[in-house]
Amino acid sequence: MDADVLVAGAGPVGLFVAAELRLGGARPLVVDRLPEPATERKARGIGALATEALTRRGLGPQLAEAHEEGVRDFARDHGSALGHFAGIHKLRPDETRPRTHLWQPDLEWLLAGHADALGVPVRRAHRVVSVESDADGVTVVAETPQGERRLRAAYLVGCDGGRSAVRELAGFGFPGTPPLLRTIAGEVRFGGPVPPAGRYATGAFLHGGSLAGVTEPARDGEPDGPVTPAELAAAIRRVTGTDVVVEEVREPRRFGDQARQADDYRRGRVFLAGDAAHVHSPSGGQGLDLGLLDAANLGWKLAAVVRGEMPDTLLDSYFRERGPAGAAVLRNTRAQSALLAPGPQVDALREIVGELMDLPEGNRYFAELLSGVPLGYEFPYPAAEPAGLHSPDRVLVDDAGRETRLSDHTRGGRGLLVLDCDHRDHRDLADERVDTVPVTNTESFLLRPDGVIAWASGDETTLPTALDTWFG
Ligand SMILES: Cc1cc2nc3c(=O)[nH]c(=O)nc-3n(C[C@H](O)[C@H](O)[C@H](O)COP(=O)(O)OP(=O)(O)OC[C@H]3O[C@@H](n4cnc5c(N)ncnc54)[C@H](O)[C@@H]3O)c2cc1C
CATH class of the missing domain: 3.40.30.120 (Glutaredoxin)
Incomplete structure (x- = not known):
């Protein structure tokens, strides 16, 4: 065996699950198709539960340091430091269970250092192309610059993102809903006047700081490559009716809001975690929280089974606990997509939702929907709250x-x-x-x-x- 557990993907979720496995006494091996860590600035923060999960492992001071800069960037780009539901920026921060604003590459750097300090090996330029399971383990074939390599472990965890090869190769179902909206955005340099940001009849024009983009109804045959200046200028024109000169698009982002969840997170010796297990729109910034909490939930359980101290049936509690958490995020991101669609009916609905958010209870309701803090796990024994909930640091x-x-x-x-x-x-x-x-x-x-x-x-x-x- 090359390892007890192979982890496909050295993104945030793969790195964290590997660190948790190592801490639990298992030998993980992480492989990633990229030769170097990704630098794409996708997520710009993690929620309270992920902040607490990393704080439990001693990463609190680094998170606090990154947060100072992150919160400034967030306020500059969104025009408000308040949190939002479907772009309605009214959510007051929860001082008792705070989130952390930090850019995804900074988070990955932090997690890579944490995993490295625990002695987790990471092999880059290893793209998983085949997965075969048998009674004793899993064999993975990875494409590398030196040719194909066969790797064998007792278990495999697919943390290889929304287009997960592990999910497909191991035959997981991935039901859900197709995209309603699509967004193209980036750090943009304009060569002249820019129309006001906001909602228009056919879409929304987003503009704050150097960040600019367009959200429109999704169409068949969307391009897939990096967003070009011409493509963004055409989209801004379509939505606002104004011609703009887009000179440069740095850090281009293109994303949709399809919402899908694996029908189980386990097939025998193969597990899924993070975006490999669930995809949804980034509205409300919940993907990392969901994935890092998957990793926290699975890591110690799988390590205990690898050590031979717990029965295999413990692993079934992973999907029982994390499945509903994923479904809850799909539900609220679908609702946010409905609220982000163009049209006068949606404008009216947004006003009403905004009024509900003005009420203290409404504000708390939407904040808790996004944080997932009140969502407890069901146990196979009688347990009244706070049992089943994640504990804050105290x-x-x-x-x-x-x-x-x-x-x-x-x-x-x-x-x-x-x-x-x-x-x-x-x-x-x-x-x-x-x-x-x-x-x-x-x-x-x-x-x-x-x-x-x-x-x-x-x-x-x-x-x-x-x-x-x-x-x-
Ligand atoms: C524009 C945007 C903004 C977002 N904002 C937020 C936010 O503010 N807050 C938040 O929580 N979430 C946000 N998200 C979502 C968040 O980025 C994802 O949920 C997060 O990246 C998931 O982490 P992951 O480790 O599961 O997957 P990924 O980050 O996708 O990592 C997967 C890894 O697997 C590797 N890989 C892929 N295929 C293979 C293969 N075949 N073999 C080996 N390795 C492979 C990849 O190279 C990659 O390193 C945002 C997403 C987008 C697109």
Whole structure:
């Protein structure tokens, strides 16, 4: 075997799942078709749950540093620092569960450093072209500049993006809806006056800072290459009725809003995570959150099965938990697409949605729809909230009054049993399976390695079941 787990794709999700696997004691090997890391500035931020997932692994200070610049760029390009639903910029930031504004290449650089520090090998210029599974493992053929290479591992995780070869080669279904809208955009230098940004009868013209673009109804036979100045000028003319001179389009972006989700995230020894498992419009910036949380969910479970400490059936909880999270994002991005379509009826609907967002409860509702924070997992044992939810980072105070943060105890990627004064005797139950930490300022809870609360004090009977379910 070349590795315990082959990871196809060294994008953010592939790098994070590989790091989580390594932390859990498995030997991953990452392959990517590109000879160098991508520099495309796709995403410009991650949500609260992904921020917390990376903070649990000690990356909080780097995220905070990048955020300062990212938030300035966001406000410059969008004309507002407020978050948005379908381009309606009214969402107040959640100070208790903050998101991080940072550009995707910076995030990938951070994750590459994290994976490297853990000793994760990454082989570039390796394009997966064949996948074959049998009872004992998976054989992958990768095209490299030196010819084809066969790689063998016990498991394969496809993190190879929206056009995933692994998804296709392993025969996953990928049902969903075709694009309603398409957007072309980039960092644009105009050679003369520019019409006002906003919604027009046949589409929208986006313009803020040096970023400019057009959103229009999708048509058959869209071009697929980089956006050219002539193509963008023609689109601006079609939508605004104004002739513009586009001198240069740097960092061109072309994307649609088709919404598709794999019918399962597992076929035997092959798993999907990130965009390979789900694609949707970037509205609301949720793709990375979804993918990084897939990685956090799968990594520790697969590592535990590879170590032989947990049964294979643990892996079925991956899709059971992450499938609904993906479906929820597809639902709200489809709704955003409907609200971004041109037309006077949609204009009226946008006004009404904007009014709802002015109400404090409405504002919170839309913010939570995008953050996914209130979306809990269902467990195979009785568990009342906060069990099933992701825990935020928080201050813990020990018996001597010393303060630490929860994230100070989670870097090693193990489960954690936080015990208040009334539950110290539960330490015996932890039984080497999870770490324990005594506290005086909060009630007891059990945290899985992915930051999900598996048990919370109140129901004393389910702690042994929770420990057995997740830690054997
Ligand atoms: C314009 C735009 C703006 C966006 N804004 C946001 C945002 O603000 N916030 C947010 O959360 N999300 C945003 N997204 C979505 C986000 O970029 C994606 O969800 C994210 O890139 C998914 O990461 P991934 O690792 O799953 O896939 P990718 O980033 O696509 O990485 C896949 C990797 O697999 C490699 N690969 C592909 N095929 C093969 C193969 N056959 N063999 C080996 N390697 C292969 C690729 O080279 C690549 O490195 C945006 C997307 C776009 C297009």
